[in-house]
Every structure is written in structure tokens, then in C-alpha cells.
Amino acid sequence: EYSALQNPLFRPGLDYWLETKRTLLQPHDTMPAEMAAQLESSLLNCPDSLDADTPKLYQTPLSLPHPTSIFFPNETIRLVSNDPVDPSKNHQKHNDIYSRTSMGRIMSKFDLDTLFFIFYHYQGTYEQFLAARELTIRGWQFNKLNRCWFYKEVEKLPPGMEQSEEISWRYFDYQKSWLARRCGADFVYREEEFERI
Amino acid sequence: LGIDLTPVLQSLGISSNANGRQRVLDTFPSPWVETSRSEVEPRFFVPE
Amino acid sequence: TNQEKMFLVFTEWVKLLQRVPDDDVKVTVFIRQMMDKGVIKSTENVIQFTKAAIELSVGSFKESDPASEVFIAADAFSKLIVKLLVVQVFTSLSRSEYLKLMLSVITIVFSEDQGMTGNSFNERPYFRLISSLLCQWEEASAHNFIKVQDQSYRNELIDFSPEFYNIIASFLHAFQPIAYPGFSFAWITLISHRMFLPKMLRLPGKAGWSKLVLLFTDLLKFMAQYTKKSDVPDAVSVVYKGALRVFLAVANDAPGFLVENHYELLNNLPPVYMQLRNVILSAIPKNMVLPNPYDAELRISDVEACQHVPNVYYDPVQDLKSLKKPVDNYLRIPSASLSRMVSTSLFKPGYEKDTGIGYDSVSVDTKLINAIVLHVGIEAALEKDKTTATAIFNTKSSYYTLLTSMLSDGNTEVRFHVVQAIANQLRFPNAHTHWFNYVLKNFFISEDWGQDTAEIQEIIVRTLLERVVTNKPHCWGIVVTFTELLRSSECSIMTLPFVKDIPEIEHIIKHL
Structure with a gap:
């Protein structure tokens, strides 16, 4: 009524x-x-995992122009794998929900070049997120200001020297050379500049 | 009498190793094995 | 017509989302124009537009080539709903009311669709709409709506987010399988959705637990209703398989939910689902290590964890109704008239069909019995903390004698269900398990039952046996209690008539 x-x-x-x-x-x-x-x-008519998957209305083109083969498939392969996780991995990120996914596992096999490519060319995507995660697992840190990934190299020095270790920094130059380069001697690490992932 | 749950737990990705316990609901594709043939994208966050 | 205009606007929206990313300014401008031009300005318009959008989404799914992208419109619609919740300023209507309004319209369209199409109803576009809605809300709300610039709006949205999930839960409750059997499998997939269930389990302050218990109860009620002993439809078996996997996943990820809600969940669990019952009751708090229940040296009173009182999310005292006063009064000052009042109130007005092992009807109020037993256990544990252990580990304590009077005053059926209710509390090491273990052991060796001793002992043995004879898991408290009885020198089970006179039972007990 x-x-x-x-x-x-x-x-x-x-x-x-x-x-x-x-x-x-x-x-x-x-x-x-x-x-x-x-x-x-x-x-x-039971909905399956494809029905339940995250919607994607707008397909982001590659974020930076970069040649790619037309023979590469557009869809990522996301097969279900129930292989047990390797318990010897002790990084805390190894035990997160992504470590069990096939994409997460595939990323752990990629070399750095591939990870950087995915990071810079698939911006805003799940794949970029996973690449960032994998880079973090490997010890790289992302600088929010210059958008580069940095790596701290710690070299143990022989005993008897003034310092026990030598620290040097590298960064990945994604804009020009597409190579990892040493940072200059004037490089100063400021924690607040780096993204906490 | 129920059934042996070991294969069911395995299909869910639940290990019997207590130390290696991981969450499964965040990547849960479907309640049934038959409709879980592909993975589903879990939540994630990309910083600005 | 107005409806045609709505269709056009929605179609433009769908096209727009395929051409630009959803955080593009054009998307916000489009929505602003929708409001400025009166497309969704008034409640009436919102209703009309929602109806048009859902009808188009479902229609385009039905007409699409199955091999193509069939959900584009549904995905676009769910994105629109999220955007409308996030970008609008809510003055006359609250965010909650707005969402409920849209979901109500969707419910009515959904009802009409399934009512008109009957067996050829297709649940998938409705599933997709809600699934995508959950995915897109997750994206919008990530890191506490960090993408929202304005801090006060951000706070509003943060406050609203638990409401969002509970509103979805309320609508899922309305879509439950008993009401819409044609949506059953989509429904089960939705309540266990990766963007819904873990969220509801982990909302701060357990804000999602009540609704989750309601939804799991809906599932169990459906299974209970249609599990008759001999002819379980195949589809219901499939439902059960899915339900079992979902409960196992919950037991892995959030055992605390099962631990604290065992009472309500079991109230609706069909008794024949022995293994599922064990799955729920065997949930143990995260990081708890169980002492070996088969260890001959184990003394339950020495287990440190038995000092801790488990949390019970829903207080069973609410289910005692008119018996609350008599029960609580008895516990303070026991009297025969009070215990008699309790014992005579346990029956239902008539018989009800139920599928148990060895019985197919129930004339007692099992929910009331469960409530009384658990309430007494809760009060006993509280008493122990207030005073001493001897106050309750005492066959003269009112806590113990209330339960004994229920057994001695009751018939076989009452006794059976009281013992079952006690067995439901024999779980992981905790204060309730500890006390009920004491109760059941003493029931077993008591000499106060007179002629009823054999029957009560048989009920106890049967209750424990049926819970360990199934495939695992088995509850720690059940195993410990049964092991104690089997090893008991005070009363050898093997000599009891219902064991030695029945070869199959004798064989099993001997084996155990």
C-alpha cells in the first residue's frame, strides 16, 4: 500500500x-x-571463474611506445596451478596471496629487464603491481620523485680495513639507456622519497 | 561418513603444513573445482 | 519516451567507458551532465534509469554472441553505480538509501525476469553485475579511498564502506536459494566471492559477522530442507560439495569466525552432515597448537588453554525466551520446581520431519536445548573465573544438576539431544570443552540414573562414536573424552550390554 x-x-x-x-x-x-x-x-548456468573475473572495459594500450610482436597474445595466460609453495623462501612477501597465483610465480622467473618492461609499459595494471612486488622481493626500491628503481649493493670488505662494508647504489635508467647505472658519489638516500610497497 | 578431505584441501590450495598456511579466499575462483579452471584477479593496489 | 531516452544515455555511458579510462575527466563530466539534465535528478528518475540500465544489461547479455564480450553493459552499469556512490554529494537521500534504492529496483527486475522465464532463467548477467560491483568497489575503496582528494568525503566513504558490504549482504539474503532456486549456484558463488567473503570476515569490529552467519544459515537451511534420506537430488549434492569447500576455506583463512559462531551455524546444520559439523567444530584459533589427544599421559585439566573461556559471538541467552528466568534462578538457587519447569518446556507443539540417523522426526525444541546447554556452560565458566574451579567441577553444583535433571526427567529423545548439545561443546582446548568433558564423563559413570543407566550410557557412546567414525577432521575434545571413557577402569565399555550384544559395535569399540 x-x-x-x-x-x-x-x-x-x-x-x-x-x-x-x-x-x-x-x-x-x-x-x-x-x-x-x-x-x-x-x-x-553456474557462473565460472571467467564470469567472476575483474571487469576490464577499457584496454590500456602500452603506456610507453615500444615495439612488440604482433604474434604475442593479448590475453595473459592465467592457468590454475596448485603446486605447493616453496617453504624455503623466507621473504614475507613470499607468503602473501599473490605468491600462490601463476602470474606471481611466473614473475619470480623473469629477469630484471622483463620486470622493468612490464612495470613501465603496463601502468595501472595488475601485471605492473606484480612486477613491482617482484622487484621489491629482489631488494629494489621505487623512487617517487624520479620514478626509477634503485638497488643498494652492499659489498663486504676484507677484515682489517677501516670499514667492514662498502655501499653503492644503482638505479635503472628507463628513460634513456634502459640499463642499470651506478649512482654518482653525491647520491644521498632519503627514505621519504621512496615508495613503501 | 564423509570423504577423505585431503584431495579437497589440495584443490583449494590448502597445505597441511601448518607453517605454510596461506589465505585462499582472496584468490578463490569458485566453490566448485569444475568452474575453477582459470585464476581470478585478486585485489591489488597501484600507487599514484 | 522517457525510457528510450534512458536507454540512449546508458548506451552512451557504455560506449564512453570503452573509449577512455574510468578516471578520465570525461567520465566525471558525463555523470555531472546526467545529473544536470535531470536523468538521475529525482528518486523517480533514479528508479527509471536503474530499471532501464539493468534491462539493457541483461538484454545485451541475452542477445550477445556467447563467444564475445557478453558482459560489457553489466560491467559498465556496475561501474556507474560505484561512481554515483563516490562522486555525488548526498543531501536528501543518504548513500545507503541510494544504494538500497538501486538494488531494490534491480531486485524487482530480477524477480520479474525469473518469474516470467521460469526454467529458462539465466542467472549469469545478474551474477556478473554484483560480482563486478564488488570488484569495482574494491578498486575504488583501496587504501581507504586514497584516490579521493577531499579529506571529509574520504572519511564519509570510509565510514560508509562497511555499510556497502552489509547492504549487499542484505540483498543476497533476499536472493537466497529457498526463494530463488534458479539463482542458487550464482548465489553460492557470490557469498564466497573473493571480493565479498574475506572482506566481510575481516571488517573492523566483526561488523560483517552477523550478516555472514545469516547467509551461511540460508545456505544450510536450503540444504537441510532438501536432504531427505533416500532421494537427495543430484543438484543438492553439488550444492553440498560447494558448501563444504567454502567452509573448509573459511576454516583455513578465518577459523575464529567458525569458532565464535559455532552455536548459530549448528542450529541450522542438517544432522546427517556429520563431516561438515566436524569441520565447523574442529576449527581452532589461529596459532593454537593442540596437544596430542591420543596421548595416554594427557590430563585435560593440565592443558593450559583450558583455562581460557572461548568467545561466543551470539549469546544463546537470547534463545532461552521464557526459560531465561527459571534457568538463571536455578543456577543461583536450585530447586526441583524450577528444574521441572525447564524439563517440561522442552517440547514442541507437534512433530517435525528431520533427517537424523535412526530417526526421522523431532518433537523437542533442539534449538532451545542447545541454548540451555551452552548458556549453562557459559555461566559455569564465568562462575569458575569468579570463584574457584571446585564450584563447577562438582556433581552437586547447580550447573551440573540442571543438566542431570534434564536427562533424568526427559525421555530418550530429550536425552539424545541434550547429549548432542553437550558434545557440540567438546571442541579445541578451552574452558567450555574442559567443563563439558567433566560433565559427560560423570554422566557416564554416574550411579544416579537407576534403570536409565544403560540408555544414557548408550546415548553417550553413540554420540561420541558417530563423531569419530567419520572421515577427519575430528574434534580434539571429542577424541579426548572418548579416549578417557575407553581407557576408564571405572566402567569398562566392553562389558556394557549395547556393546557386547552387538558384534559390529563390539568390533568397532575393540578396534578403537
């Missing part, structure tokens, strides 16, 4: 909706044939 429900847009949907309340209050003792048929139909 509420005026809102008098809306003609709601007929006959509202009537069907009310019917279901009756069933809820008094469920059938044994499953009627019609219900069994509907249940069967639901089973046949």
Missing part, C-alpha cells in the same frame, strides 16, 4: 518478489518439480 510501491514500473516484478516471501515463510516439504527444474537450470 505504500505509494512508492504503487509505481507501475514495479509490476509484475513486485508480485513475483512477494511470491518468494511466501516460499521463505513456508518452504516446501519436498522439492516440487518446478523448483528442481530451476535448480538444475541454475547448475547448468
Whole structure:
């Protein structure tokens, strides 16, 4: 009787909706044939993992122009793998939800070049995220200001020297040379410049 | 009497190793094995 | 017509989202224009537009080539819903009301679709809409809506987010399998969705737990309703398989949820689902290591964890109704009249079909019995903390004698369900397991049952046996209790008539 429900847009949907309340209050003792048929139909149409996957309406083109073979497939291969995780990996990120996914595992086999390519060319994507994760696992850090990945190299010096270790920094030059380069002697590490991943 | 749950747990990616316990619901493709043939994209975050 | 205009606008929206990224300024401008031009300015318009959008989404799915992208419109619609929740300023209507309004319209269209199409109803576009809605909300809300610049809007959205999930849960409750059997499999997939279930489990303050228990109860009720002993439809077996996997996943990721909600979950669990019951009751708090229950040297009173009282999320006292006063009064000052009042209130007005092992109907209020037993256990544990252990580990304590009077006053059926309710509390090492272990052991060796001794002992043995004879998991408390009884020198189980007179049982007990 509420005026809102008098809306003609709601007929006959509202009537069907009310019917279901009756069933809820008094469920059938044994499953009627019609219900069994509907249940069967639901089973046949059961949504699968593709139906449940994250929607992608706009396909981002590669973020930086870079030649790629037309023979490479557009879809990423995401096969289900239930191989147990290697317990010898002790980095905390090794035990996160991504370590079990096939993409996460494939990334751990990629070399740095491939990881940087994915990071810079697939911006805003799940793949970029995983590449960043893998780089972090390998000890690289992302600088928010110059958008480069940096790596701290610690070299143990022979005993008897003034210092026990020598620290040098490298960064990956994605804009020009596409190579890892040593940082100049004037490089100063400032923690706040780096993304906490 | 139920069934031996070991293969069921395996299909879920749940290891019997208590130390290696990982969450499975965040990457759960479907309640049934038959409809879990491909992985689903889990939540993730890309900083600005 | 207005409807045609709505269709056009929505179609433009779908096209736009395929051409630009969703954080492009054009997307926000489009929405602003929708509002300025009155497409979604009033409640009436919102209703009309929502109806048009869902009808187009479902229609385009039905008409699309199955090999193509069939969900583009549904995905675009769910993105629109999220955008509308995030970018709008809510003055006359709250965010919650707005979302409920849109979901209500979708519900009515959904009802009409399934009502008109019957067996040829296709659940997939509706599933996709909600699935995508959950994915896109997750993206929008990541890191506490960090992409939202304005801090006060950000705070509003952060406050709203748990509401979002609970509203979705409420609508899923309305779509439950008993109401919409044609949506059953989509429904189960939705309640276990990676963007819904773990979120609901982990909302701060357990804000999602009540609704989750409701949804799991809906699932269990459906399974219970349609599991008759001999002819379980194949589809219901498939439902069970899925349900089992979901519960196993929850037991792995969030055992605390099963630990704290075992009472409500078991109230709706069909008794024949022995293994599923064990799965729920064997959940143990994360990081707890169980002492070996088969260890001959194990003394349950020495297990440190038995000092801790487990949390019970839903207080069973709410289910005692008119018996709350008599029970609590008895626990303070026991009297025969009070215990009699309890014992005579355990029956239901009539018989109800139920599928148990060895029985197919129930005339007692099992929910009430479960409530009384758990409530007494909760109160006993509280008493122990307030006073001493001897106050409750005492066959003269009111906690113990209330349960004994229920057994001695009751018939076979009452006794069976009381013992079952006690067995449901024999879980991981905790104060309840500890006390109920004491209760059951003493019930078994008690000499106060007179002629009823054999029956009560048989019920106890049967109850414990049926829980260990199934495939694993087995509850720690059940194994410990049963092991103690088997090893008991005070009363050798092997000499009991219901064991030695039945070769199969004798064989099993001997083996154990």
C-alpha cells in the first residue's frame, strides 16, 4: 500500500518478489518439480571463474611506445596451478596471496629487464603491481620523485680495513639507456622519497 | 561418513603444513573445482 | 519516451567507458551532465534509469554472441553505480538509501525476469553485475579511498564502506536459494566471492559477522530442507560439495569466525552432515597448537588453554525466551520446581520431519536445548573465573544438576539431544570443552540414573562414536573424552550390554 510501491514500473516484478516471501515463510516439504527444474537450470548456468573475473572495459594500450610482436597474445595466460609453495623462501612477501597465483610465480622467473618492461609499459595494471612486488622481493626500491628503481649493493670488505662494508647504489635508467647505472658519489638516500610497497 | 578431505584441501590450495598456511579466499575462483579452471584477479593496489 | 531516452544515455555511458579510462575527466563530466539534465535528478528518475540500465544489461547479455564480450553493459552499469556512490554529494537521500534504492529496483527486475522465464532463467548477467560491483568497489575503496582528494568525503566513504558490504549482504539474503532456486549456484558463488567473503570476515569490529552467519544459515537451511534420506537430488549434492569447500576455506583463512559462531551455524546444520559439523567444530584459533589427544599421559585439566573461556559471538541467552528466568534462578538457587519447569518446556507443539540417523522426526525444541546447554556452560565458566574451579567441577553444583535433571526427567529423545548439545561443546582446548568433558564423563559413570543407566550410557557412546567414525577432521575434545571413557577402569565399555550384544559395535569399540 505504500505509494512508492504503487509505481507501475514495479509490476509484475513486485508480485513475483512477494511470491518468494511466501516460499521463505513456508518452504516446501519436498522439492516440487518446478523448483528442481530451476535448480538444475541454475547448475547448468553456474557462473565460472571467467564470469567472476575483474571487469576490464577499457584496454590500456602500452603506456610507453615500444615495439612488440604482433604474434604475442593479448590475453595473459592465467592457468590454475596448485603446486605447493616453496617453504624455503623466507621473504614475507613470499607468503602473501599473490605468491600462490601463476602470474606471481611466473614473475619470480623473469629477469630484471622483463620486470622493468612490464612495470613501465603496463601502468595501472595488475601485471605492473606484480612486477613491482617482484622487484621489491629482489631488494629494489621505487623512487617517487624520479620514478626509477634503485638497488643498494652492499659489498663486504676484507677484515682489517677501516670499514667492514662498502655501499653503492644503482638505479635503472628507463628513460634513456634502459640499463642499470651506478649512482654518482653525491647520491644521498632519503627514505621519504621512496615508495613503501 | 564423509570423504577423505585431503584431495579437497589440495584443490583449494590448502597445505597441511601448518607453517605454510596461506589465505585462499582472496584468490578463490569458485566453490566448485569444475568452474575453477582459470585464476581470478585478486585485489591489488597501484600507487599514484 | 522517457525510457528510450534512458536507454540512449546508458548506451552512451557504455560506449564512453570503452573509449577512455574510468578516471578520465570525461567520465566525471558525463555523470555531472546526467545529473544536470535531470536523468538521475529525482528518486523517480533514479528508479527509471536503474530499471532501464539493468534491462539493457541483461538484454545485451541475452542477445550477445556467447563467444564475445557478453558482459560489457553489466560491467559498465556496475561501474556507474560505484561512481554515483563516490562522486555525488548526498543531501536528501543518504548513500545507503541510494544504494538500497538501486538494488531494490534491480531486485524487482530480477524477480520479474525469473518469474516470467521460469526454467529458462539465466542467472549469469545478474551474477556478473554484483560480482563486478564488488570488484569495482574494491578498486575504488583501496587504501581507504586514497584516490579521493577531499579529506571529509574520504572519511564519509570510509565510514560508509562497511555499510556497502552489509547492504549487499542484505540483498543476497533476499536472493537466497529457498526463494530463488534458479539463482542458487550464482548465489553460492557470490557469498564466497573473493571480493565479498574475506572482506566481510575481516571488517573492523566483526561488523560483517552477523550478516555472514545469516547467509551461511540460508545456505544450510536450503540444504537441510532438501536432504531427505533416500532421494537427495543430484543438484543438492553439488550444492553440498560447494558448501563444504567454502567452509573448509573459511576454516583455513578465518577459523575464529567458525569458532565464535559455532552455536548459530549448528542450529541450522542438517544432522546427517556429520563431516561438515566436524569441520565447523574442529576449527581452532589461529596459532593454537593442540596437544596430542591420543596421548595416554594427557590430563585435560593440565592443558593450559583450558583455562581460557572461548568467545561466543551470539549469546544463546537470547534463545532461552521464557526459560531465561527459571534457568538463571536455578543456577543461583536450585530447586526441583524450577528444574521441572525447564524439563517440561522442552517440547514442541507437534512433530517435525528431520533427517537424523535412526530417526526421522523431532518433537523437542533442539534449538532451545542447545541454548540451555551452552548458556549453562557459559555461566559455569564465568562462575569458575569468579570463584574457584571446585564450584563447577562438582556433581552437586547447580550447573551440573540442571543438566542431570534434564536427562533424568526427559525421555530418550530429550536425552539424545541434550547429549548432542553437550558434545557440540567438546571442541579445541578451552574452558567450555574442559567443563563439558567433566560433565559427560560423570554422566557416564554416574550411579544416579537407576534403570536409565544403560540408555544414557548408550546415548553417550553413540554420540561420541558417530563423531569419530567419520572421515577427519575430528574434534580434539571429542577424541579426548572418548579416549578417557575407553581407557576408564571405572566402567569398562566392553562389558556394557549395547556393546557386547552387538558384534559390529563390539568390533568397532575393540578396534578403537
